[in-house]
Amino acid sequence: MVNFNDPRARSQLLLTSFQTWLPHQTSNASDDVLQQLLTQGQLTPNVHCLRQLPVDFEAAPRRVIRAIEQYRPRFIVLCGMAEGRSALSLEAQAKHQGSTLATSLNLNWLISGTKSSQISLDAGNFVCNRLYYIVLQWLLLNRHPSQALFIHIPPLSESNQLTILSDFAHIIQKLMGNH
Secondary structure: OOOOOOOOOOOOEEEEEEOOOOOOOOOOHHHHHHHHHHHOOOOOOOEEEEEEEOOOOOHHHHHHHHHHHHHOOOEEEEEEEOOOOOOEEEEOEEEEOOEEEEOOOOHHHHHOOOOOEEEEOOOOOOHHHHHHHHHHHHHHHOOOOOEEEEEEEOOOOOOOHHHHHHHHHHHHHHHOOOO
């Protein structure tokens, strides 16, 4: 078992989620998915979850970068909710002030075998995109060996929950080398 307080420990995966940001939201699908995976025991001890990040352009990246420095994950999967989407969206890139940074992960391979996942070229114009951009930029500037990905998760419902959870778990298992 990995002791996450041991600075020599290197987690294989860092998963993040956000808090809600609008009054009508009772939960954030990104956090709901992480909670389900934890409840179902699908996350191994070398996976660290940084849950319910504040929906804040400065605080969220600061917390994630601190976690990257602390846990030194092989993979970072940043998760956020996209209310207007119906499938998992693996974000190929993030943009900021005319600059674009792309993930180095093979997204076609990651979504192969999923039922309802897609590759997106639009991480939005909000905190999700900004967090993704800052993390990709930080990894690049620091020549950090971690690879990062942002996944937008649609709101969960009775009709899509099993598919979304299955696809997400499938992608995580691929990253962990179990597929």
